Amino acid sequence: MADQTPSETSGAAAPQTLPDRSQTPADNQAGDSKNAAKKAAKLAKMAADKAAKAAGKGKESKEPKEPKKKAPSKKKADGPPLIGIDALKEENFPEWYSQVLVKSEMLDYYDVSGCFILRPASYFIWEEIQDFFNKRIKSIGVKNCSFPLFVSEDVLQREKEHLEGFAAEVAWVTHAGSTPLEKKIAIRPTSETVIYPYYSKSSGVIRSHRDLPLRMNQWNSVVRWEFKNPQPFLRTREFLWQEGHTAHLTKAGAEVEVHQILDWYAAIYKDLLAVPVIKGQKSEKERFAGSLYSLSCEGYIPATGRGIQGATSHCLGQNFSKMFNITVEDPDSKPGEQKAALHVWQNSWGLSTRSLGVMVMTHSDNRGLVLPPRVAETQVIIVPVGITAKTTEEQRVNLLAEIDRLVGNLTAAGIRADSDLRDGYSPGWKFNQWEMRGVPVRLEIGPGELAGNFVTYSRRDIAGSDGKGTIPIPELQTAIPTLLDTIHDDLYKRADDSFTEHxxxxxxxxxxxxxxxxxxxxxxxxxxxxxxxxxxxxxxxxxxxxxxxxxxxxxxxxxxxxxxxxxxxxxxxxxxxxxxxxxxxxxxxxxxxxxxxxx
Known part of the structure; x- marks a missing residue:
C-alpha cells in the first residue's frame, strides 16, 4: 500500500449551526410597492413579446427568468459530517485497512514514508500488552532496561551471518550536522550486537555461573529501512517492540525459557486480542539469522487468505557468546583442576506493534474498527436518547445526572466507561462515530428507559437487532463484565472458526x-x-x-x-x-x- 494523505477524521470540528433560510430575499421584499411595480412592468413586456412572436414580428424575449425560490432548509444542526469507510473490506482491502486506522483515530500518516503516528487509541492497546507481558516475564526474573539506539559499524560487522539478514534494511548515520562522521553509525535493526558486548566477561556483568541466568528486556523502537511496500503496523520503517535477551548456563535451561515465552506470546493474541495463532518452529530457510532455531506464533488474515508472523522466540545457541566472548568458568570442574571457560547459551525474543495490525485486520468490518473489549480504551459508551423539544428541563437534568451516576458505578466495577453528552450532535451521529472507533458496547438511555429502570445496549461486533438488548439498571455492574467477556469469546470463536476452515x-x-x-x-x-x-x-x-x-x-x-x-x-x-x-x-x-x- 503506497503512502497516502491522511483522510479527514470524524468528529474533529465543533458543531456548526446552519443559517436560517426559511425566507428568501424575494419573500422579505414581497410588500415593497416599487418591486411590485417592476414586476407588473416585466409581465406586461413578456405578454407583448409573446404576441409579437405569434405575429412573426418579433423575437422571444431573452429576459432571464426569475430564480426559483429555495425550499426552506430542514437539515438539523447535528455536528460535522461523519466520514465513513468508503472502501469495502472484501473489494479493496488495502484501502479499507488504511481508512479504518485513520478514521477510527488509531493512526496517522507522517511526512517520512514508512513511518506512522500512533495515536492514543492504539498506544493504549500497546500499553495493555506491555502490562500483560511484563507481569509474566518478571515472574521468571526478567528485568527491563534500555540500551542505546546506535551501533558502531565495527561491532555490527562482527556477526556477519546476523548482518546479512538485515544488511539491506540498516539505516546509517553519516553526518553530525554538516560534518561527515569518521565512521558511520547504524541505527539498530535489532539489539543483539548492542547488548552482547555488555554481557562479555570484560564488562563484568557476567562474572561467573552464579550470575546466570541473566535476563533482560527492553521496550523500544527499531529501524529497518523497508523499501518493499510499507503498511501501517505490518511493515514499517520504524516500529515499537520489546526484545528480550537472556543468557543461560545450559542449553536445557535456555530451551525451557524459549518455549515459555512463546506460550505467553500466544496468550497475548488469544486472551487480549481475541486472535487465534498456531505455534511452531521456523524452517531453516526462515529462521532468524544467527540463531540455532526460531519459534513463532503464526496468525491468519481471512480477508486476504495470508498467514502472518505474530511473534518470535529464538534459541541463539552459543553463536553470539562465541562471537562476543561471553563465558563463565565451568562449575563442575574438580578442585585443583584448571577451570574450563564455558560459552553461555542465549535466547532472544520479540513481539511488535504488528500485533495491532493483525487484530484490526481480523476483527474490523465495513463500519470501521472492532476492538476486543480487553484492550479497548473505552469499553462502554453511554449516549442519551429521546431528548426532544417536549422534554422538560427537569427531565433533561435528571437524565444526565443518572448517566453520570451510571458511569461512576461502571468505573467503580473496573469497567472503562464514558458518556457522550455533547450538545448539537444527534444520537445517530454519535452512534456512528463510536461504531467507527470500535467501542465494544454502547448503552442508550432516555426518558423511557429511565422510567422503566433499564438501559438498551448495542454490541459493536454484531450488526442489527441480534446485537441489541436491554439490561436492568441495578444489574449493570455485573451484567456488563459478563457481556464484555462474551464479546471477547465470540470474537475469538469467529476468528478461530475461520482459521480452522481455511x-x-x-x-x-x-x-x-x-x-x-x-x-x-x-x-x-x-x-x-x-x-x-x-x-x-x-x-x-x-x-x-x-x-x-x-x-x-x-x-x-x-x-x-x-x-x-x-x-x-x-x-x-x-x-x-x-x-x-x-x-x-x-x-x-x-x-x-x-x-x-x-x-
Whole structure:
C-alpha cells in the first residue's frame, strides 16, 4: 500500500449551526410597492413579446427568468459530517485497512514514508500488552532496561551471518550536522550486537555461573529501512517492540525459557486480542539469522487468505557468546583442576506493534474498527436518547445526572466507561462515530428507559437487532463484565472458526495451488530441506500467475507459498514412505509444515 494523505477524521470540528433560510430575499421584499411595480412592468413586456412572436414580428424575449425560490432548509444542526469507510473490506482491502486506522483515530500518516503516528487509541492497546507481558516475564526474573539506539559499524560487522539478514534494511548515520562522521553509525535493526558486548566477561556483568541466568528486556523502537511496500503496523520503517535477551548456563535451561515465552506470546493474541495463532518452529530457510532455531506464533488474515508472523522466540545457541566472548568458568570442574571457560547459551525474543495490525485486520468490518473489549480504551459508551423539544428541563437534568451516576458505578466495577453528552450532535451521529472507533458496547438511555429502570445496549461486533438488548439498571455492574467477556469469546470463536476452515491438510501437489487460491493455508508433509522450500515457493507463484492470468506484483506480499512454521503440535506421525509435498523432491517427508502466502 503506497503512502497516502491522511483522510479527514470524524468528529474533529465543533458543531456548526446552519443559517436560517426559511425566507428568501424575494419573500422579505414581497410588500415593497416599487418591486411590485417592476414586476407588473416585466409581465406586461413578456405578454407583448409573446404576441409579437405569434405575429412573426418579433423575437422571444431573452429576459432571464426569475430564480426559483429555495425550499426552506430542514437539515438539523447535528455536528460535522461523519466520514465513513468508503472502501469495502472484501473489494479493496488495502484501502479499507488504511481508512479504518485513520478514521477510527488509531493512526496517522507522517511526512517520512514508512513511518506512522500512533495515536492514543492504539498506544493504549500497546500499553495493555506491555502490562500483560511484563507481569509474566518478571515472574521468571526478567528485568527491563534500555540500551542505546546506535551501533558502531565495527561491532555490527562482527556477526556477519546476523548482518546479512538485515544488511539491506540498516539505516546509517553519516553526518553530525554538516560534518561527515569518521565512521558511520547504524541505527539498530535489532539489539543483539548492542547488548552482547555488555554481557562479555570484560564488562563484568557476567562474572561467573552464579550470575546466570541473566535476563533482560527492553521496550523500544527499531529501524529497518523497508523499501518493499510499507503498511501501517505490518511493515514499517520504524516500529515499537520489546526484545528480550537472556543468557543461560545450559542449553536445557535456555530451551525451557524459549518455549515459555512463546506460550505467553500466544496468550497475548488469544486472551487480549481475541486472535487465534498456531505455534511452531521456523524452517531453516526462515529462521532468524544467527540463531540455532526460531519459534513463532503464526496468525491468519481471512480477508486476504495470508498467514502472518505474530511473534518470535529464538534459541541463539552459543553463536553470539562465541562471537562476543561471553563465558563463565565451568562449575563442575574438580578442585585443583584448571577451570574450563564455558560459552553461555542465549535466547532472544520479540513481539511488535504488528500485533495491532493483525487484530484490526481480523476483527474490523465495513463500519470501521472492532476492538476486543480487553484492550479497548473505552469499553462502554453511554449516549442519551429521546431528548426532544417536549422534554422538560427537569427531565433533561435528571437524565444526565443518572448517566453520570451510571458511569461512576461502571468505573467503580473496573469497567472503562464514558458518556457522550455533547450538545448539537444527534444520537445517530454519535452512534456512528463510536461504531467507527470500535467501542465494544454502547448503552442508550432516555426518558423511557429511565422510567422503566433499564438501559438498551448495542454490541459493536454484531450488526442489527441480534446485537441489541436491554439490561436492568441495578444489574449493570455485573451484567456488563459478563457481556464484555462474551464479546471477547465470540470474537475469538469467529476468528478461530475461520482459521480452522481455511487450514487444509494437503498431501497431493495437484491440490496445493487450488487450495492456496481459495485463501487457505496448507498443512503438508515436508522434507525440511531449504532448497526444496525455495522450489515450492517458486512453483506455487508461477502456478498462481497462470491460474489468475495476472503477473505477480512485486510490491505486494509474496504470491508464492512459503513455510510459515513446522507445527509444534503435529496432527499425526508422518507415516513411513510419505513423500515431501514437492513433486520434484525425492526425499521422505519429516514433519507436517504449514505453508501459505504471507505478509
Amino acid at each position: 487450514r487444509k491438510t494437503i498431501t497431493d501437489w495437484n491440490e496445493f495451488c487450488p487450495a492456496l487460491n481459495n485463501k487457505c493455508v496448507l498443512v503438508v508433509p515436508f522434507c525440511l530441506e531449504e532448497d526444496c522450500e525455495g522450489e515450492i515457493k517458486g512453483m506455487s507463484a508461477r502456478k498462481a500467475e497462470e491460474d489468475s492470468g495476472e503477473a505477480e506484483d512485486a510490491k505486494a506480499p509474496s504470491m508464492g507459498a512459503k513455510s510459515l512454521c513446522i507445527l509444534k503440535e503435529q496432527p499425526t506421525e508422518i507415516a513411513e514412505g510419505t513423500h515431501c509435498i514437492n513433486p520434484n523432491c525425492k526425499n521422505p517427508a519429516q514433519k507436517w509444515t504449514m505453508f501459505g502466502r504471507s505478509y
